[in-house]
Amino acid sequence: MQEYLVNLEALMPRLTEAAINIAMALAILIIGWWISSLLGAWVRRAATRSPRIDATIVPMFHSVVVWAVRIFTVIAVLARFGVQTASLIAVLGAAGLAVGLALQNTLQNIAAGIMLLILRPLRTGEYVALSSGAEGTVEEVGLFLCRLVQVDGIHITLPNSVVWGATITNYSRNVTRRLDIPVTIHYSDDLNGALENLAKVAAAHPMVLKDPAPLIKVSEYTDTGTVINVRIWCAAAQYWDLRWDMFHQIRQALAASGFKAPIPVREIQGQPKDASAA
Incomplete structure (x- = not known):
C-alpha cells in the first residue's frame, strides 16, 4: 500500500501537468474557434457594408479568414502537447502535395474560382446564361462551386471549372x-x-x-x-x-385602329370541269 502511495505521489506532478495542458489546450481551441467565428462575421459585415467590395468575393474571403485562424489554433494546441510544429508543417506540406495530385479537379475548381473573382465576368445579383445550358441569377461564387437561382426558384450548383470553361452571357452587366x-x-x-x-x-x-x-x-x-x-x-x-x-x-x-389580325391566307386554284367529258 505504501509503495502504491509512493508511485501515486510520483505521478501526481505529471498528472497535474497533463491536466493543465488539456485544460489549456481546450481553452485555446475554444477561444480560437470563437475568435475565428467572430472575425468571420466581422469580415462579412464589413465587406457587405463597403461599396468598394464586390458581394461575389465575400463568401470566399469569409471562408479564408475563418479557416486560417482555425488552422493556427490547431497548431497552437498541438504545440501545447509538445508536438514539433515545424516537422508537422513539413509533413502537412508533403501530404498537401500528395492530396493535390490526387484532387486535381478540386484544385482546378479553386483556381477557376480565383480567376472568376479576379476577372469578375459574373457578380452576385446578375443574370447570366452559360453555353452549357444553365442560366439564372448569380447567388454566390464560392471556393469550389457557383450557385445560380433560376427564374422558377430552382437552385443550380455548378463547379467553378465548368463556369470558367463556358461562354458566359451576362444580361445584367450593361445598364x-x-x-x-x-x-x-x-x-x-x-x-x-x-x-x-x-x-x-x-x-x-x-x-x-x-x-x-x-x-x-x-x-x-x-x-x-x-x-x-x-x-x-x-x-x-x-x-x-x-x-x-x-x-x-x-x-x-x-x-x-382597325388593323386585321395576321391570319394565314391560302389561295387555292382548281381546273374548271370539262363539259365534253360529262
Whole structure:
C-alpha cells in the first residue's frame, strides 16, 4: 500500500501537468474557434457594408479568414502537447502535395474560382446564361462551386471549372438593353398607318428610352403579312416588364385602329370541269 502511495505521489506532478495542458489546450481551441467565428462575421459585415467590395468575393474571403485562424489554433494546441510544429508543417506540406495530385479537379475548381473573382465576368445579383445550358441569377461564387437561382426558384450548383470553361452571357452587366418586337401587318392593311401607330405606342411608353431613339422599320415579308421590327431601348432591370407591356399595348393599339389580325391566307386554284367529258 505504501509503495502504491509512493508511485501515486510520483505521478501526481505529471498528472497535474497533463491536466493543465488539456485544460489549456481546450481553452485555446475554444477561444480560437470563437475568435475565428467572430472575425468571420466581422469580415462579412464589413465587406457587405463597403461599396468598394464586390458581394461575389465575400463568401470566399469569409471562408479564408475563418479557416486560417482555425488552422493556427490547431497548431497552437498541438504545440501545447509538445508536438514539433515545424516537422508537422513539413509533413502537412508533403501530404498537401500528395492530396493535390490526387484532387486535381478540386484544385482546378479553386483556381477557376480565383480567376472568376479576379476577372469578375459574373457578380452576385446578375443574370447570366452559360453555353452549357444553365442560366439564372448569380447567388454566390464560392471556393469550389457557383450557385445560380433560376427564374422558377430552382437552385443550380455548378463547379467553378465548368463556369470558367463556358461562354458566359451576362444580361445584367450593361445598364441598358435593346428590345426587338416583330409585328406582322396584314397585306391588305395600310403599312404607313401601322408604322405611325407603332411609333406612337413606343414614344408614349414611359419605360422606353429616348436615347437611343426607337426605330420602327419593315424587316421582312412572310406568308401572313409584312413584318415590322419595333426596336427600342430600356433599362436592363425593366426589360421583361417592358416586353410584356409592349406586346399587350401593340395588339390593343392596332386593333383599335382597325388593323386585321395576321391570319394565314391560302389561295387555292382548281381546273374548271370539262363539259365534253360529262
